[in-house]
Amino acid sequence: MLERLIEKLDALSQDFEQKAASVKTEQELQALRVEFLGKKGHLTQFFRHLAELPPEQKPLLGQKVNQLKNQFQKRIQEISDSLQNKAVSAAEIDVTLPGNRPFAGRLHPLMQVLDEIKEIFKGMGFTVEMGPEAETDYYNFEALNIPKDHPSRDLQDTFYLAHNQMLLRTHTSPVQIRTMESRKPPIRIIAPGRCFRNDTPDATHSPMFHQVEGLVVDEGVSFADLKGVLLSFMQKLFGKNTKIRFRPSFFPFTEPSAEYDVSCIMCGGKGCRVCKDTGWLEISGAGMVDPAVFGFVEYDAEKYTGYAFGMGVERIAMLKYQIGDIRMFYENNVRFLTQF
Numbered sequence: 001m002l003e004r005l006i007e008k009l010d011a012l013s014q015d016f017e018q019k020a021a022s023v024k025t026e027q028e029l030q031a032l033r034v035e036f037l038g039k040k041g042h043l044t045q046f047f048r049h050l051a052e053l054p055p056e057q058k059p060l061l062g063q064k065v066n067q068l069k070n071q072f073q074k075r076i077q078e079i080s081d082s083l084q085n086k087a088v089s090a091a092e093i094d095v096t097l098p099g100n101r102p103f104a105g106r107l108h109p110l111m112q113v114l115d116e117i118k119e120i121f122k123g124m125g126f127t128v129e130m131g132p133e134a135e136t137d138y139y140n141f142e143a144l145n146i147p148k149d150h151p152s153r154d155l156q157d158t159f160y161l162a163h164n165q166m167l168l169r170t171h172t173s174p175v176q177i178r179t180m181e182s183r184k185p186p187i188r189i190i191a192p193g194r195c196f197r198n199d200t201p202d203a204t205h206s207p208m209f210h211q212v213e214g215l216v217v218d219e220g221v222s223f224a225d226l227k228g229v230l231l232s233f234m235q236k237l238f239g240k241n242t243k244i245r246f247r248p249s250f251f252p253f254t255e256p257s258a259e260y261d262v263s264c265i266m267c268g269g270k271g272c273r274v275c276k277d278t279g280w281l282e283i284s285g286a287g288m289v290d291p292a293v294f295g296f297v298e299y300d301a302e303k304y305t306g307y308a309f310g311m312g313v314e315r316i317a318m319l320k321y322q323i324g325d326i327r328m329f330y331e332n333n334v335r336f337l338t339q340f
């Protein structure tokens with residue numbers, strides 16, 4: 001009698017495990033629970049058999065039945081947990097919901113404009129040169145024909161590095177000198193980079209800003225070449241109807257010198273708020289390389305001529321994108337930056 005019952009219990013255990021393995025829903029799990037552990041369930045019936053057994057056999061079977069009961073309960077709990085987990089993760093990964101786009105970085109608008117400027121000049125045969133941001137007085141001023149007592153130094157007051165007599169360059173023009181010192185003509189370069197001036201920040205001034213320098217030196221280079229290159233550049237940047245004009249000006253390192261303007265990109269030259277009704281927008285300075293500068297780099301001024309020009313990257317970006325305040329470039333406001 002006892003052996004038969006124990007065999008039956010083993011068979012029951014196997015039957016339970018088999019059925020448990022195929023449970024896929026909460027309902028199926030409930031049915032399994034009723035079938036094995038319910039009031040009229042398989043296991044409950046065994047407790048009835050207990051009564052029929054001789055007293056010395058009761059504990060053994062009782063123990064077996066209890067073990068099985070615990071085993072079933074534990075297994076049912078496990079299945080229940082895993083069904084719940086599946087339900088939760090199924091709800092979390094709803095493939096029909098729109099995804100969360102990760103925030104992608106991008107180039108700063110100034111760097112985008114700078115890239116565009118570089119591409120246009122590369123297309124005209126220019127190469128890109130770099131120079132240091134901390135310069136010596138010689139490269140930033142002296143060799144550009146700006147001696148110590150020259151009044152034009154006042155316009156470019158900068159930050160001096162007291163410990164090594166250097167300074168933060170006030171313009172990219174020192175790269176002209178560095179390039180000419182290191183090679184012979186023909187030279188056809190642009191030099192983009194950061195510049196610094198001791199200016200109080202306002203809507204149009206920043207103590208740190210960017211320029212692109214241009215320098216061409218060869219035999220027979222004329223002011224007409226300068227005009228042609230700048231016109232072609234501005235038309236590629238602002239559109240083919242863009243015009244440029246030159247106004248006489250002064251820079252110690254160019255002679256003759258000029259400041260150049262582009263026709264207003266907003267009104268096309270008719271006059272509007274952006275160009276203050278003049279029809280023109282100021283860009284920067286340019287001119288023919290002063291023979292005195294050739295003296296500093298030991299170029300033969302009788303043989304070679306050259307032109308140089310500068311341009312402010314912020315100025316161009318502000319015109320291109322209609323940005324009213326230069327400080328917006330440096331504030332790192334994401335709502336501003338993500339517009340470009």
Ligand code: PHE
Nearest residue numbers: 171173251285286308309310
């Ligand atoms: N370096 C001048 C400036 O910063 C601009 C310039 C460059 C003028 C080259 C003439 C030639 O104002």
